[in-house]
Amino acid sequence: SAVISQKPSRDICQRGTSLTIQCQVDSQVTMMFWYRQQPGQSLTLIATANQGSEATYESGFVIDKFPISRPNLTFSTLTVSNMSPEDSSIYLCSVETNQETQYFGPGTRLLVL
């Protein structure tokens, strides 16, 4: 398995501002992912964070709104830009291990006022 931490665990932000969420894993992994979970909903994949290249975004998500960095094999960041109340969600990162299994971080709970 993999131990994943996220910072911050929660935050309350004003509309129009940006928040950067960090994801740290305790071992080197090839694939890291970012998900969003809106209130009362299931998880939606935002993008795959690729090490050394630009992230791959899913339909409905764009780099200007959700820029992602992946500077090395253990760390990634997701920025939620120019936030609005509709961005209030739980944001989760996950990693793919060589056991063909994805493990998830604890999530970052974001409330935008």
Next chain:
Amino acid sequence: DAKTTQPPSMDCAEGRAANLPCNHSTISGNEYVYWYRQIHSQGPQYIIHGLKNNETNEMASLIITEDRKSSTLILPHATLRDTAVYYCIVRVAFGKVIFGPGTSLSVIP
């Protein structure tokens, strides 16, 4: 879109076996069946996965039908701490994990 169909909710008496069904009639030969659960807004927790053989670990058992079009996750002795949303997912190895709405399991004292 998710490739699986699950009942939206189920109840189970504490101490009894919880049997959670999942239909995946369009599963491909190289796709695995994975189960995760999410306990009240925590990050999803991996439970078990399998390709075509039944699997068992310390948390649960996974029974996959011979035609692989459906499966059942079995929690042998459900406790209150097993109350969660359970997600059945099919994917190729190292492929995307696409979540459906899952099954909300309530374990009742």
